[in-house]
Amino acid sequence: MVLTLHNLRPHEGATRLESLFLRWFRKLTREAITLIDGVHAGLVAHYIPHGHYKDVYPATGPVSADSDVVAFVGAVRAYKGVDRLVQVFVNHPSNEFRLIVAGGVSDPRLGDEVRALGGHDERVELRLTSLTSNELSDIIDQCFLIVLPFREVLNSGTALLALSLGRPVLMPLGPGSAALQVEFGARWVRTYEGDLTGDVLIGQATQARDDIRRGLGELNWESREWDEIARRHAEVYYLAAGMVRER
Known part of the structure; x- marks a missing residue:
């Protein structure tokens, strides 16, 4: 099992059954992924950032200081x-x-x-x-x-x-x-x-x-491009399966 750490605990608490499942999942976890470098909740975790949404939602115009x-x-x-x-x-x-x-x-x-x-x-x-x-x-x-x-x-x-x-x-x-x-x-x-x-x-x-x-400057999305994120996720899953991925 590969566990992705989106948050350290459920946003609105967890039922007793959910808490039992979460503890069980942690015991089954072979590899973990964290979305924030250095935040790992006690697990040895691979840092892989969340991808951007530039191509998912309709484009917007440039931000304007004329807006209120x-x-x-x-x-x-x-x-x-x-x-x-x-x-x-x-x-x-x-x-x-x-x-x-x-x-x-x-x-x-x-x-x-x-x-x-x-x-x-x-x-x-x-x-x-x-x-x-x-x-x-x-x-x-x-x-x-x-x-x-x-x-x-x-x-x-x-x-x-x-x-x-x-x-x-x-x-x-x-x-x-x-x-x-x-x-x-x-x-x-x-x-x-x-x-x-x-x-x-x-x-x-x-x-x-x-x-x-x-001027806000340009945003650099290189580390959050989905192709790179997919490649890094695949490497973690290969590790969890005990396999070495051929390059």
Whole structure:
């Protein structure tokens, strides 16, 4: 068995049965793959980064400092801190920016909470429904910054999606965001420490727009090209099977 470490533990906890299966899987694991170099959860793990999404979603236009939209996109779940994002945005007096929250909600109570927080504010647009690839790309195309205020996260596919479509991201500081920042630069991957506040959000958005005017620089995706990732995965699976792959 080959185990890929996406996160160190389930986002929303695990049932007793799930915990038993996870422990069993670890005992069966021959090789492990980590998506962040140095994060291995006690296993000897091969570092293979997650691939980009440049060819998966419809292309967006270049990021523009003329946009006033910051956005959260993706499934709305409790650990992602969307309620906190809407709350601090609504409570901040600045009228300089607009907020879009777009993505499906699996917990009706969370959806109701987010609507109660932001539904009355004309600066906030809530699209709490599952999105097609075209709809997702269209929303990202409108904004200049993607905000991902996760309460706890190691890897974020949404962050990679945003970067793949040419949009900088704002995330809490942690191993995953720190690694992305080293790879892509602090202008593309912005971080904050502690709880998200309105001043942090508006301040980071203002700085992000200034950076866009100065130029963000080009992103290098060489290590995240899918052909290279496939080759490295194949090598790990050959190791797990006790085979030596011919080159």
